[in-house]
Amino acid sequence: xxxxxxxxxxxxxxxxxxxxxxxxxxxxxxxxxxxxxxxxxxxxxxxxxxxxxxxxxxxxxxxxxxxxxxxxxxxxxxxxxxxxxxxxxxxxxxxxxxxxxxxxxxxxxxxxxxxxxxxxxxxxxxxxxxxxxxxxxxxxxxxxxxxxxxxxxxxxxxxxxxxxxxxxxxxxxxxxxxxxxxxxxxxxxxxxxxxxxxxxxxxxxxxxxxxxxxxxxxxxxxxxxxxxxxxxxxxxxxxxxxxxxxxxxxxxxxxxxxxxxxxxxxxxxxxxxxxxxxxxxxxxxxxxxxxxxxxxxxxxxxxxxxxxxxxxxxxxxxxxxxxxxxxxxxxxxxxxxxxxxxxxxxxxxxxxxxxxxxxxxxxx
Amino acid sequence: xxxxxxxxxxxxxxxxxxxxxxxxxxxxxxxxxxxxxxxxxxxxxxxxxxxxxxxxxxxxxxxxxxxxxxxxxxxxxxxxxxxxxxxxxxxxxxxxxxxxxxxxxxxxxxxxxxxxxxxxxxxxxxxxxxxxxxxxxxxxxxxxxxxxxxxxxxxxxxxxxxxxxxxxxxxxxxxxxxxxxxxxxxxxxxxxxxxxxxxxxxxxxxxxxxxxxxxxxxxx
Numbered sequence: 001x002x003x004x005x006x007x008x009x010x011x012x013x014x015x016x017x018x019x020x021x022x023x024x025x026x027x028x029x030x031x032x033x034x035x036x037x038x039x040x041x042x043x044x045x046x047x048x049x050x051x052x053x054x055x056x057x058x059x060x061x062x063x064x065x066x067x068x069x070x071x072x073x074x075x076x077x078x079x080x081x082x083x084x085x086x087x088x089x090x091x092x093x094x095x096x097x098x099x100x101x102x103x104x105x106x107x108x109x110x111x112x113x114x115x116x117x118x119x120x121x122x123x124x125x126x127x128x129x130x131x132x133x134x135x136x137x138x139x140x141x142x143x144x145x146x147x148x149x150x151x152x153x154x155x156x157x158x159x160x161x162x163x164x165x166x167x168x169x170x171x172x173x174x175x176x177x178x179x180x181x182x183x184x185x186x187x188x189x190x191x192x193x194x195x196x197x198x199x200x201x202x203x204x205x206x207x208x209x210x211x212x213x214x215x216x217x218x219x220x221x222x223x224x225x226x227x228x229x230x231x232x233x234x235x236x237x238x239x240x241x242x243x244x245x246x247x248x249x250x251x252x253x254x255x256x257x258x259x260x261x262x263x264x265x266x267x268x269x270x271x272x273x274x275x276x277x278x279x280x281x282x283x284x285x286x287x288x289x290x291x292x293x294x295x296x297x298x299x300x301x302x303x304x305x306x307x308x309x310x311x312x313x314x315x316x317x318x319x320x321x322x323x324x325x326x327x328x329x330x331x332x333x334x335x336x337x338x339x340x341x342x343x344x345x346x347x348x349x350x351x352x353x354x355x356x357x358x359x360x361x362x363x364x
Numbered sequence: 365x366x367x368x369x370x371x372x373x374x375x376x377x378x379x380x381x382x383x384x385x386x387x388x389x390x391x392x393x394x395x396x397x398x399x400x401x402x403x404x405x406x407x408x409x410x411x412x413x414x415x416x417x418x419x420x421x422x423x424x425x426x427x428x429x430x431x432x433x434x435x436x437x438x439x440x441x442x443x444x445x446x447x448x449x450x451x452x453x454x455x456x457x458x459x460x461x462x463x464x465x466x467x468x469x470x471x472x473x474x475x476x477x478x479x480x481x482x483x484x485x486x487x488x489x490x491x492x493x494x495x496x497x498x499x500x501x502x503x504x505x506x507x508x509x510x511x512x513x514x515x516x517x518x519x520x521x522x523x524x525x526x527x528x529x530x531x532x533x534x535x536x537x538x539x540x541x542x543x544x545x546x547x548x549x550x551x552x553x554x555x556x557x558x559x560x561x562x563x564x565x566x567x568x569x570x571x572x573x574x575x576x577x578x579x580x581x582x583x584x
Contacts, residue, residue: 237512251407251414261405270403277511277531312530319401320539321532332536333402336543343547347554350470354558357472 060123063097068129134182170307201304238275273300389429446482
């Protein structure tokens with residue numbers, strides 16, 4: 001594998017041959033490596049490095065799932081480009097994943113314990129779902145242990161923990177007000193652990209793969225923002241890469257679902273699109289083999305990769321949040337107009353009062 | 365009330381200047397802000413740039429507004445005694461008592477006997493509260509702006525707020541307090557006219573010329 005030529009783009013033929021034997025075509029593999037380099041914004045000279053790194057290592061991975069809908073697992077299983085999931089299953093030794101693993105019961109739990117014991121500091125932990133802390137974490141228990149106890153042990157001993165989906169990164173929907181189980185994300189549950197946050201509802205598996213490829217290729221985790229999200233995936237605002245941005249700047253808006261503007265593909269800002277406050281690479285990477293993403297399909301962004309989006313980004317079909325304490329039907333503008341009207345009325349009454357009182361004084 | 369009146373130069377140039385800059389900025393900010401917060405299709409074609417211009421005007425006016433606030437705060441210190449912070453903030457018991465008197469006057473419980481040279485106590489307090497609203501508008505505005513303008517300047521001017529409040533909550537209050545400023549403006553104009561009719565000191569013109577006509581008996 002070290003027989004490099006002077007060509008920086010050279011990928012060892014032995015490597016490609018061995019992959020061909022496993023059923024991964026040379027063409028698909030190089031395409032995949034190129035796609036990963038592009039996603040990570042690495043120059044093309046990294047393509048052979050990615051190829052080598054991915055083919056030469058087989059890290060252990062455990063996938064833990066707590067309070068969620070298994071949407072991130074679904075996203076993983078439906079990963080685009082079937083050959084890629086093949087590659088991933090091949091590069092990883094997936095030791096534990098409740099939804100897809102063969103063992104059950106004590107055997108399943110033992111495989112998790114073995115990884116934590118034998119691969120200490122070397123394995124990856126992927127966490128999906130939020131961790132309840134209220135009442136000693138009693139609301140989510142697996143094999144007689146609470147989620148928080150498992151996470152402390154497994155994530156605390158991992159090389160890195162990848163929190164996938166907004167539930168695992170910031171509590172997500174289980175943490176929505178009033179958060180009955182005291183749900184939190186991994187970073188908050190295990191403050192000492194090395195955590196990379198990959199929020200989304202669900203996450204885009206391309207970003208999970210790219211994060212791992214980054215680690216395998218460069219030996220370190222990708223640079224993150226203040227919310228622990230990799231900058232390559234969450235460094236740009238949806239609004240700034242949106243294909244409908246031209247209509248926003250021009251001043252062309254969808255006013256009603258199905259109206260002329262909606263049919264023309266105009267901006268969804270008025271329909272409550274949260275693209276202007278959401279950071280994610282949806283517009284560029286998209287979903288389902290790069291087929292589409294919500295805004296392309298005619299639905300505004302709901303800000304699912306931002307912390308506490310269920311509380312802070314709702315109503316999903318309104319520009320502004322509802323005003324607390326005024327009932328859900330009242331919007332800010334109605335209240336503002338009401339205040340202005342009340343002021344005008346107050347002033348009118350004052351003017352009348354003044355006329356009356358000065359009239360009295362004149363009589364005196 | 366046929367007292368001899370004396371001309372007093374009350375509002376110095378920076379006070380008048382910032383007042384009118386504020387008026388222009390608030391007008392521009394409100395008109396563009398209302399559109400930005402609740403846009404409708406004005407464009408005939410995609411090659412137009414209506415929202416782009418609205419936002420551009422909003423941001424330029426915001427910077428001008430901030431500069432105006434900075435000049436006015438500077439003038440708290442270096443201006444005459446009618447421009448100082450003590451004219452706004454009721455520091456003394458006497459001043460607090462005057463607020464009660466002003467309120468009674470506005471509620472027709474008693475008649476105002478003495479013309480104010482500078483601000484009335486209640487008026488001054490309302491400007492202090494308005495300044496607080498202005499501060500919130502500046503910080504919240506720059507907090508929203510900082511979302512795609514990451515730099516130390518915007519972090520200091522408002523980006524820090526995103527660590528304290530949800531972005532959407534900031535957006536909501538930025539929107540709601542605009543209406544508070546509308547309400548203030550209505551009351552402000554009304555009470556200036558009202559005061560003029562009682563005191564007859566030329567208060568309405570004084571924000572242009574700076575001069576007020578104070579009855580000799582009311583000069584301290």
